[in-house]
Amino acid sequence: MSARRPRSFYVLAFLFVLFLLFLYGPMISILVLSFQGPEGGLVFPMVGVSTHWFERLWAGGGQVEIGAALRRSFALALVVMVLTVTISVLAGLAFRRRFRGATVLLYVAIASLIVPSIVVSLGIALEFRLLDDAIKAVGAVAGIEWVQTGFVSALGPFTSGLGAHLTWTLPFGLLIMFAVFNRFDPAYEEAARDLGATPWQTFRHVTLPMIAPFLIGVAVFGFTLSWDELARSSQVMGAQNTLPMQLAAKTTTVTDPEIYALGTATTGGSVLLLLVAFTLISLMQPRRKRG
Template sequence: MDRERRGLGFYVLAAFFTLFVLFLYGPLTTIFILSFQGPSGGLTFPMNGFSLHWFRNLLETQAVGDFGGSFTRSFLLGLMVMITTVVVSLLAGMAFRRPFWGATPLFYTAIASLIVPSILVSLGIGLLFQVLGLEPVWYSSAFGAHLTWTLPFGLLIMFAVFNRFNPAYEEAARDLGATSWQTFRHVVLPLILPSLIGVGLFGFTLSYDEFARTLMAAGSFNTLPLEIYGMTTNVTTPVLYALGTVTTLFSVGIILIALAAIFVSQKAARKRIAG
């Protein structure tokens, strides 16, 4: 059978998509390759040898930069933001299922921070803490700054989820004598669990990689994005590329774990409905 001929538009779009992929992943690929430079390697091509020297160097005490401390702060901050985003988004999604007074202004207020420049949010929160006589630190002021970024996304996701949720499942559970808590625990939660995992993934990754909203609100202790930015001006070895490779692989690992959890929860939910 003759293959269908593709028009000029197909090849133009294919070329555009190829350029987009190269633009998106080209810099990451370059950093990944250069992180395997030999001990005498530099920051640019051509490569001078091939080794794991700079990855081993990450485990040593650095003359410049605090890899371990900044990573720990970013990781803990990401977990705090993730948990808070999931809980608040779930509660807000449940609350907005029924109309109440002030729902519309509250909704627009909640998502308004998405259109405010990130650096202004960071600056405003940092100034607020100073006016109140409090020292901006990563686990308080930066935590609040990150929530202004993650919560709107979590709210929008949960609103979309509950907009498509079939209330017949809840009605059937109540007809069988289930309480409100039992209905939520055994019916609603298993069905929306994949979406909650997605909200958690959004919350963690957005917080873990956030720079602008952290800049003025982190205080004297840097998170990992701030530490990497500060090191770009005084680190002249591929150890910075090795750090970028490790943190990128860590982020990819978190995403793969979340996708696996979504797959398992969806499979369990299908079994629950079928059985």
């Protein structure tokens, strides 16, 4: 006979279900409300079921101008992803060897995680305003015409914005790669060198295939953290909004479910990226085991 579950099991299960509803309830509500009919509003009950708001969002010209902000956020997230993966791998390789000041450098690299995001954004914005003043002063002294007539600010998505996003994504990438290389068995690399492989061949044919699944994880971290970032973007993008900033700006004026459709679309993009990453990792596992 099977033993009956204690009453505490059902109490804890009920609390767990409440936790899941609290965690995913808002996202599910937005997903459902984004599929309302043309007469739908921002709250329940739903008025019809259709893809009207997605069609309006795709066509443009509605309350949420998605095109330029989406392309800007996507391009910035790609650049952040590539830089995060590259710098994280290089730093992980460097920290495999002990050198003076390594501990201090590590703490400095991950310190931005404990600093409030809005403070980081304000600090970077202040730095670039000082840089703007310096550029204008040099332009005036040197008589550089384009600086005097056309230069406005160095603030932008791929200058100050890129730096702000890297302060958020790089610490995660570094911590992941440090953990990976801390468990990495150097015997494989030694065997490759014994067989006559050069350092580059050892890295390309031995090290890189073994750490490839973790690089996919770092890439996903870099892309999604940049794609969704708002606080660190708020003061550093200049006149060009990213998609999260556009969303935040429109929440005070939107009166229809178009913004829900945008939220569903962006969330779906993030989920799709995660599914692709897990698929690639699962496809790599048999090859890594055979190797």
